[in-house]
Amino acid sequence: MDTKKLEKIFFSTLYLSSFTFGGGYVIVTLLKKKFVDELHWIDEKEMLDLVAIAQSSPGAIAVNGSIVVGYKICGIPGIICAVLGAIIPPFIILSLISACYTTFKNNSVIKALLLGMRSGVSAVIISVVYDMTKNVMKEKDISKIIILIASFIANYYFNVNAIFIILIVIAYGLIKAFIKARKKREVLK
Incomplete structure (x- = not known):
């Protein structure tokens, strides 16, 4: 096993988790920048699949x-290193915050800081959505574009729960894969 890669996975996820505020979508963007754009260990299409x-x-x-x-990068040892790197910083930060919660609860500086961080988080989430949409549009697969638009409309305008959208798209993907496999078998006969 490549210990240098495992170290890189651990310290990368530790760093990203330590300095990322705003939740999972923010860290997903940073994981993409680190492992796709910088290290080139994963290609962009695979990263979209992994995010899904x-x-x-x-x-x-x-x-x-x-x-x-x-x-994807190092199998089970990669999972262990990545998860440890991702959970150690929030564990420590939340432990410290919970110990000092009553002091922070009414502090106006902390409230202002958190409000400012929300704006930055919104910008990062918009960046993720833009990058993922751009990649779908590049493929010029009309079915993927229709799914993208329909999912957005269903969630945003009709408040359809994202879980239902995901399940519908999974069913669509399974049906499409089944049809493709069936056609392939017919060609081979």
């Missing part, structure tokens, strides 16, 4: 994202 898996799995997306990235 992380989103559709139960639990925190930051941890799920770390799991799938760690597994």
Whole structure:
């Protein structure tokens, strides 16, 4: 096993988790920048697939994202390193905050800081959505574009729960894969 890669996975996820505020979608963007753009260990299409898996799995997306990235790069040891790197900083930070909660609760400086961080988090989430949409549009697959638009409309305008949208898209993907496999078998006969 490549210990240098495992170290890089651990310290990368530790760093990202330490300095990322705003939840899982923010860290997913940073995982992409680190492992796709900087290290080139995963290609962009694979990263989109990994993000989809992380989103559709139960639990925190930051941890799920770390799991799938760690597994893709180094298997089970990669998962262990990535998850430890991703959970240690929030564990320590939340332990410290909970110990000092009554002091922070009414502090106007802390309230202003958190309000400012919300704006930055919104910008990062918009960046993720833009990057993922851009990649879908590049493929020029009309079915993916229709799914993208329909999912947005269903969630935003009709308040359809994202879980139902994910399940419908999974069913569509399974049906499409089944049809493709069936056609392939018919060609081979």
